Amino acid sequence: QVQLVESGGGSVQAGGSLRLSCAASGGTFDIYAMGWFRQAPGKEREFVATINWSGGFTYTADSVKGRFTISRDNAKKTVYLQMNSLKPEDTAVYYCGKLPSTAVRSPLGVDYWGKGTLVTVST
Numbered sequence: 001q002v003q004l005v006e007s008g009g010g011s012v013q014a015g016g017s018l019r020l021s022c023a024a025s026g027g028t029f030d031i032y033a034m035g036w037f038r039q040a041p042g043k044e045r046e047f048v049a050t051i052n053w054s055g056g057f058t059y060t061a062d063s064v065k066g067r068f069t070i071s072r073d074n075a076k077k078t079v080y081l082q083m084n085s086l087k088p089e090d091t092a093v094y095y096c097g098k099l100p101s102t103a104v105r106s107p108l109g110v111d112y113w114g115k116g117t118l119v120t121v122s123t
Contacts (some may be wrong), residue, residue: 002027002056002098002112009094009117016121020081022096022114032052033099036081037107039116045095049081052102059102062073064090081098088120095117 008020035050049060049070097110
């Protein structure tokens with residue numbers, strides 16, 4: 001059983017930055033692909049970014065490319081999402097998930113979810 005706990009969310013003005021963290025316990029973290037997803041009010045959950053077990057491969061959604069960076073520290077069993085140049089449309093609950101592979105981009109393919117952390121971006 002894998003447990004995931006997100007942190008780092010909050011309120012920020014447009015143009016600001018936040019770094020989200022996702023701490024894992026249980027299982028063997030350093031062999032897992034991991035991902036970040038988000039769900040805005042009234043919208044479906046959507047893919048944001050993914051990273052392979054070593055951190056040597058990452059992929060981000062076009063909507064956040066160049067602004068968001070996913071990374072991981074296997075010694076700390078933690079995956080991060082650095083979010084820069086935030087926009088009001090980035091407002092959402094952000095979830096991390098354990099993935100069977102970095103090819104999985106659909107929320108339906110996530111093995112385990114955290115409970116999420118809220119990010120609010122104001123104008």
